Amino acid sequence: MLDKFVTGTQFESYEDFYANLDILVPDNFNFAYDVVDEWARTDPDKLALVWVEEHGNSASFTFGDLKRESDRAAAFFQSVGLGKGDPVMLILKRRYQFWFCVLALHKLGAIAIPTTHLVTAKDIVYRNNAASVKSIVAVDEPAVLDNVDAAAPESPTLLHRISLGRARPGWHSLSEGMDKASSSLARMPTENGDTSLLYFTSGTTGMPKMVQHDFVYPLGHILTAKYWQNVEEGGLHLTVADTGWAKAAWGKIYGQWICGSAVFVYDYDRFLPTNLLGVISKYKVTSFCAPPTIYRFFIKENLRQYDFSALRSCVVAGEPLNPEVYHRFKSLTGLSLKEGYGQTEMTLAVAVYPWVEPKPGSMGLPSPGYDIDLLNEQGQSCEVGEKGEIVVRTDTRAPIGMFLGYHRDPELTGSVWHDGIYHTGDVAWRDEDGYLWFVGRTDDVIKSSGYRIGPFEVESALIEHPAVIECAVTAAPDEMPIGMPSCWLTCFEIGAESASFTRMTSS
DSSP states (O other), X not given: OGGGTBSOSOOSSHHHHHHHOXXXXXXXXXHIIIIIHHHXXXXXXXXXXXXXXXXXXXXXXXXXXXXXHHHHHHHHHHHTTOOTTOEEEEEOTTOTHHHHHHHHHHHHTOEEEEOOTTOOHHHHHHHHXXXXXXXXXXXXXHHHHHHHHHHGGGOTTOOEEEESSSOOTTOEEHHHHHHHSOSOOOOOOOOTTSEEEEEEEOXXXXXXXXXXXXXXXXXXXXXXXXXXXXXXXXXEEEEOOOTTSTHHHHHTTHHHHHTTOEEEEEEOSSOOHHHXXXXXXXXXXXXXXXXXXXXXXXXXXXXXXSOOTTOOEEEEOSSOOOHHHHXXXXXXXXXXXXXXXXXXXXXXXXXXXXXXXXXXTOOBEEOTTOEEEEEOTTSOBOOTTOOEEEEEEOSSOOOTTOOOEETTOHHHHHHHEETTEEEEEEEEEEOTTSOEEEEEESSOOEEETTEEEOHHHHHHHHTTSTTOSEEEEOOOOOSSOOSSOEEEEEEEOTTOSSOEEEEEEOO
8 A cells, every 4th residue: 555655665774765755645635535445445354443442342443344434424424414624523532433433524525623532611612613613523421521512502603413322412323323324435526635634732822723734644644654653564553642632643543554554542541551561562562652751651660571572663752752761661672762753733854764873862854855944043044053943944845744724824824834934833953963852842832741731721721710810821840740731830819928839730
């Protein structure tokens, strides 16, 4: 399958790889039809998805299964009036039905909006109205369903609420609807430039931005899966990510299936390192991706008691990697952690590729198709060792997988992408070998365990409390990460003799 979309897969060096890799983009490409259904046609029994939840329940699906189930989901969505261009929010955690639904929406030409289950009713109202959401598909958890119901009266475009299991008043049932739906679906027309995905991502000067991706976006993750994660044909890849975050697109569907690797999903609510290590060992995971927080917990365990004989590749992204974690993990497993860098707005822009010797703490070298530069405050290219903003030069062409812009906000798009340059807002420096080293943000967005936390959003929530007159949000290092977002909040009450300090953790 991979050979259909790249000019070649064998390269002698990083320089050869950077100069000569070319991703081929077919006309009217649709991942659901042209990858998943094509696998189902040529090798229907090929393993595609292995799902295991923390209490021991499991399920596995072939590409033939995925074609059938996504066709049924698409037919059900059609029956309730969903079609091309309709925005549909998916709050599905790590349930395997997420894959049925996102493929079904791709087939219909609808717009999938993967969303974290951490959203409150207020968050849902904002997202519904910002994107004109027509339908929400949600997990059968009272807190999630109640938040959706609470948001509905203030969401005039929301016409359909769909739960995974049994219907409740005002809701359709996905399982019941799929049981009645046809498993045969004619191909719907889509175009490469149509919007297929919207991701809400946090910023610092306003509410979350809507990152808009087209139908070509999945092809950009060939870089992610094949050349960074080093997934194997017939292998089993695990990326630690909830489906509500863009990291799921990086590691749980697109590039992995193009390369012929199955995706492993560990569905859990509470992170316990021993449980995660256990499933990696038991199910013979061959490639693994997680934020540094996960590895920091791993190295505190007795790793030698686990069978990692199948594990070939481990990569890390979401936060800078501490060299101590790199060296300790390698001494215990023999595996080198390879860093990568990108954003919700793009794909893998910088990475430690197979031909690149890792430098612990460095993001690596630029990806093919990405013309990366560092600009100082004067807008000039930085010298070796000088800190500057990471930018992507797009005056000749934008990399495959680059976002279309911020949905419905041309002014915001133009503020970061103008004069042929996309400004990432991230700061780094370059060493004498061309390796990039992450420093921080040009703004004050908080990064914790791979999550982006917008101070403005937290401030907006705090200010609603009657005891809070004014507040400011900042971050402080956490020496003992707990595997979920955390930050220090300093709340100032006007006229009070002293400030109060509150530790806030979202879960």
